[in-house]
Amino acid sequence: MNRNISFTINGKSVTLLVDVRQSLLEVLREHGYTSVKEGCGVGECGACTILIGNTPVDSCLYLAVWADGRTIRTVEGETRNGDLSEVQQAYLDAGAVQCGYCTPGLIMTSTAFVEKNKDNTSISRHDIKRAHAGNLCRCTGYETIIRAVEQCLTPEKPNQDTHCKCKAESGE
Amino acid sequence: MFDFESYHKAESVDEAIALLAQNPKSIPLAGGTDVLVRLHQHHQDYRHVVDIHGLKELKEISKNPNGVIRIGSGVTFTTLTEHPLITGNIPVLAQGASSVGGPQVRNVGTVGGNICNGAPSADSAAPLLILNATVVLKGTQGQREIPLHEFYQGPGKVDRMESEILTSIVIAPENYQCWFAKYHKYAMRDAMDIATIGCAGACNIEGGLVNQLRLAYTVAGPTPLRCWKTEQIAKGAKADESLLELVKSSVLKDLRPRDSWRASKDFRQHVIQTLAQRVLQAILNQCGEVKP
Ligand SMILES: Cc1cc2nc3c(=O)[nH]c(=O)nc-3n(C[C@H](O)[C@H](O)[C@H](O)COP(=O)(O)OP(=O)(O)OC[C@H]3O[C@@H](n4cnc5c(N)ncnc54)[C@H](O)[C@@H]3O)c2cc1C
Numbered sequence: 001m002n003r004n005i006s007f008t009i010n011g012k013s014v015t016l017l018v019d020v021r022q023s024l025l026e027v028l029r030e031h032g033y034t035s036v037k038e039g040c041g042v043g044e045c046g047a048c049t050i051l052i053g054n055t056p057v058d059s060c061l062y063l064a065v066w067a068d069g070r071t072i073r074t075v076e077g078e079t080r081n082g083d084l085s086e087v088q089q090a091y092l093d094a095g096a097v098q099c100g101y102c103t104p105g106l107i108m109t110s111t112a113f114v115e116k117n118k119d120n121t122s123i124s125r126h127d128i129k130r131a132h133a134g135n136l137c138r139c140t141g142y143e144t145i146i147r148a149v150e151q152c153l154t155p156e157k158p159n160q161d162t163h164c165k166c167k168a169e170s171g172e
Numbered sequence: 173m174f175d176f177e178s179y180h181k182a183e184s185v186d187e188a189i190a191l192l193a194q195n196p197k198s199i200p201l202a203g204g205t206d207v208l209v210r211l212h213q214h215h216q217d218y219r220h221v222v223d224i225h226g227l228k229e230l231k232e233i234s235k236n237p238n239g240v241i242r243i244g245s246g247v248t249f250t251t252l253t254e255h256p257l258i259t260g261n262i263p264v265l266a267q268g269a270s271s272v273g274g275p276q277v278r279n280v281g282t283v284g285g286n287i288c289n290g291a292p293s294a295d296s297a298a299p300l301l302i303l304n305a306t307v308v309l310k311g312t313q314g315q316r317e318i319p320l321h322e323f324y325q326g327p328g329k330v331d332r333m334e335s336e337i338l339t340s341i342v343i344a345p346e347n348y349q350c351w352f353a354k355y356h357k358y359a360m361r362d363a364m365d366i367a368t369i370g371c372a373g374a375c376n377i378e379g380g381l382v383n384q385l386r387l388a389y390t391v392a393g394p395t396p397l398r399c400w401k402t403e404q405i406a407k408g409a410k411a412d413e414s415l416l417e418l419v420k421s422s423v424l425k426d427l428r429p430r431d432s433w434r435a436s437k438d439f440r441q442h443v444i445q446t447l448a449q450r451v452l453q454a455i456l457n458q459c460g461e462v463k464p
């Protein structure tokens with residue numbers, strides 16, 4: 001049940017032989033894109049989120065053959081010449097990463113959201129939460145993630161309170 | 173790896189119909205957010221796949237000069253939420269679509285899959301029922317159109333013949349022009365949750381009286397259901413607070429909620445009545461805003 005498919009991933013064109021039964025998650029991990037994580041395998045957690053075009057998609061519920069002719073982005077392509085993307089940097093600044101398992105998926109969701117709303121001045125916290133509702137994080141409590149996204153959308157007035165209160169509370 | 177026994181990619185609806193006819197065990201695969209989850213759990217009924225994902229002819233939304241709105245079965249929830257023909261004419265369907273799962277699921281899951289899956293919890297179903305939507309099916313026997321409420325036959329069971337593809341969903345102008353409508357989904361979480369109860373209502377009001385009421389629920393019976401008895405009772409009633417009480421006292425007679433691990437029957441009944449009131453109040457508010 002094999003097929004050749006071609007797509008662009010992180011700016012690079014590739015042609016791969018895939019089994020029609022494989023998810024895009026499996027194929028990407030097999031080919032070294034291990035930022036793409038499997039959490040649940042059934043669309044609940046978003047750890048496997050990648051962008052198809054500019055749209056966040058759960059790669060665990062996406063057949064690899066559907067990627068034929070498409071443009072894919074994963075976290076591997078977000079750091080250019082050693083420079084973190086704006087969203088990646090904001091995650092670091094806000095302390096939005098703990099164990100990191102959810103982070104690649106969340107970064108892709110945030111990246112799509114920030115790029116879409118760069119010039120939108122009416123974005124609320126509620127909009128940020130809704131856009132990230134398909135990504136679960138067991139560690140951070142989400143607050144720092146939301147702040148990282150806020151930082152990307154209003155960089156001229158950075159949130160003073162970016163350092164997470166929970167660090168003080170947990171005695172870190 | 174999904175355990176397909178056979179896989180065929182259809183390049184057109186006609187090819188999909190031919191492929192389905194060749195193998196009675198095969199099923200269409202659209203967004204896969206129901207089918208691939210079942211295959212992940214090694215369900216045996218989904219192993220022969222006719223892939224209709226991305227078929228362009230199923231992705232269109234149009235409105236003809238008479239006001240008839242046609243929605244391709246392959247339209248995703250995200251498109252329903254954002255498309256001006258939907259938000260401008262039948263925003264109640266956008267409300268239903270935007271309440272589904274999370275963004276990733278809405279980006280891929282389709283309205284056709286939501287209906288054909290036959291789930292009593294389908295979030296597009298209650299809005300489409302109160303819009304008196306018609307579903308268009310095409311198969312080896314030709315094309316037929318039936319009202320959505322007749323398409324639903326039982327839990328997970330719809331009136332689709334083996335070779336048939338649901339091609340589009342049609343909404344006539346008399347079912348949305350001059351109507352006020354609202355969908356409210358009650359779930360345990362604000363996102364990524366199946367409805368405990370979903371309720372869509374629509375009212376057509378003339379001279380302060382209810383000309384017609386339409387009310388539909390999800391998870392309140394084996395399929396999404398219209399409240400025919402209550403709709404009859406509401407005919408000619410005053411379009412004010414008293415309507416809320418009238419509907420509340422009647423609505424349970426139309427529905428058959430069950431106990432499940434998600435919620436007890438008693439609780440569902442309570443939510444059914446509360447949502448009737450909330451939805452109707454929202455509709456009355458909309459009328460008030462339009463005709464002060
Ligand atoms: C994490 C998660 C959360 C979810 N949350 C919700 C929710 O909140 N509300 C909700 O309503 N649903 C929810 N769902 C269920 C699912 O996303 C929807 O039912 C969706 O609409 C299914 O569409 P699909 O295109 O992905 O269908 P598929 O999985 O491709 O197909 C579903 C069924 O419909 C049939 N089918 C599909 N298209 C056609 C067609 N054109 N003609 C004939 N038959 C067809 C298939 O054979 C299959 O039986 C959720 C799913 C996941 C994974």
Ligand code: FES
Pocket residue numbers: 037038039040041042043044045046047048049058059060061
């Ligand atoms: S692994 Fe894909 S959503 Fe959880």
Ligand code: FES
Pocket residue numbers: 096097098099100101102103136137138139140
């Ligand atoms: S940082 Fe651990 S799951 Fe999110």
